[in-house]
Amino acid sequence: MKLTIIGGGGFRVPQIFEAISSDGDHARVTELCLFDVSRERLDIINSVLMQLAESLARPPRVTLTTDLDEAITGAQFVFSAMRIGGAEGRIKDERIALDLGVLGQETIGPGGLAYALRTLPHARRLAERVAALAPDAWVINFTNPAGMVTEAMRASLGDRVIGICDTPIGLMRRAVHAVGSTPDAVDFDYVGLNHLGWLRRVSVGGQDLLPGLLASDEALGGIEEARLMGFDWVRALGAIPNEYLYYYYFEREATERIRSSAETRGQFLQRQQSVFYREAHQHPGSALALWNRTKHDRESSYMAESRPEEERDNREESDIDGGGYQTVALDLMSALVNGRESTMILNVANRGNVAELPDEAVIEVACTVGAGGVAPHNVAPVTGDMLGLMQQVKAVEQLTIAASVSRDRALAWRAIAAHPLVDSISVARKLFDTYRAEIPGVAAAFE
Structure with a gap:
């Protein structure tokens, strides 16, 4: 099976390679095709992959190309992970807003809209080429703003494009642990848009355990989102919000923290990853070691502006364990291929699930995935401020x-x-x- 990654020179690609190369009962990829507009970045990431492959159980063959049609042809799955404008574009998304006194963040607020405006034409072109060259392929969209990009791609691909995000999965993992259960035993209600959603019910054996979780300081202490936004606030909501709602609920504090920081998140990533790509290009034999070091720094500083100064570079290990986009994507791909049903939170068409939103709107809800495709779960009515x-x-x-x-x-x-x-x-x-x-x-x- 051929899997193509659009944005194959991106920093996160080795994580996908690790996931698909592991032992286990998951979809088996025989060819991983990496597409990028930069051949140099492709070669650097390929150096990391080849060094990783030495310790992996079943690594696929890796091919590299800068030709989009070549990348798409013959693919059964296409992962879209493009970043139009690169880190420089993100810096301007964030900094231009901050200079005008507005929140500057990659996907939230005007920065996210600028990112979307330069990305959507490329996303539509990708969708059109997949529809023409690989009409039976599934497109799994990582590209931010994920909900908006997925909705735009649906014009050509319909239900064969699915948006994913690891933040609601991380929230669910922490909530399941907090109530002392396992994912298979839990039924839940999660609803929202990408980077804007709420966990409103966590049930085991027909009993909703969320009220008890919200009442316990000890239980809430294990949930990053509750620590970010305060126990009193999540109790007032009666739900646990996605971590990105921090930017809506604490706009003033978030904006001030970002403005007072030595650099924006975009500037940090550009500085950090520029060093990685430069050093890995100069020392390809050390590419994997350089990548591992950079990855840890990147993940431990994620959403640093939402945490107190003394904790910004010391994210709790429990908050970054358990996988990310690559785990969600592999689970989704495996369920579609193997037919073994799995429940996950995805970005899919609304179709009346939230009655007050248009049918074609992409929302983020729990879905059952299997050989027949993706079936969104019905959610309880959404009302009021949510x-x-x-x-x-x-x-x-x-x-x-x-x-x-x-x-x-x-x-x-x-x-x-x-x-x-x-x-x-x-x-x-x-x-x-x-x-x-x-x-x-x-x-x-x-x-």
Whole structure:
């Protein structure tokens, strides 16, 4: 079976390689095809993979290409992990917003919309080429903003594109541990959009254990999201929020922490990964050791701005154990291929699940995956402040997609102005104009 990764020179690719090369009852990949626009990055990542392969049980054959059609042809699965504009684009996404007094973050707020505007044309092209060259392939979308990109790709691929994210899976893992159960024994209700969702029920044997979890300081102490946002707040919600809701619930604090930091997350990653790619290029024999060192630093500092200064570079090991995107993707791929049903949280079409959102809107909910495809679980009604936030952010996402398709600058301005973290129409206009002026990919999207 051929698996293609779009963005095959990306830093996380070795984690996928490790997952698909392990022993176990999972889908067996015989060819891993890496596509990237940079041959140099492909060669560097390939050096890491070849050194990893020496210690792995069943590594697949690895092929490299800078030709998109060659990469897609013959693929049964396509992982989309592109980063249009690279780390430089992310830095500008974040810094331009901060300079105008607005939250600067990769996927949340106007930074996420700038990222989307330069990414959506490439995502639609990828979807069109997959539909033409590998119509039976499944596309698993890692590319952020994942919900928006998945929704745009559905125009060509329909249900054969599925968005994934590891943050709700991590939340579920911590909650299951906190109630002293196992994943197979738990039934749950999780609903939201990508990077905006809530765990509202955790049931074992028909009994909802979430109220007891929320009442216990000891249990909440093992849940990163509760520590980030405060025990009192999650108790007031009656639910455990996805960690990215920190940026909505604590916008002022998050913005100030990011502005007062020596560098943004984008600047940190650019500095860190530039060193990795440069040193690995100069010393290919040490590529794996360099990659392992960089990976640990990257994961331990994830969402550092949400934690107190003394904890920013010391994330608890329990919060980064248990796998990430690669584990979710492999579980999804294996369930589709092997037919053994599995439950996971995915980005899929709404189709009336949340009655107040459009049917074609992509939402993030628990799904059962098997040989027949993906079946979303029905969720309890969404009401009040949770529904309001979902509706507003989904409206922003759909305005952004429409602006990209039609190359309509007014719609793009409206999208930014409608975002709940942008408090001024004039600031929204300045954001859009500055993104177009300083980020070539955003300007190109409207030519």
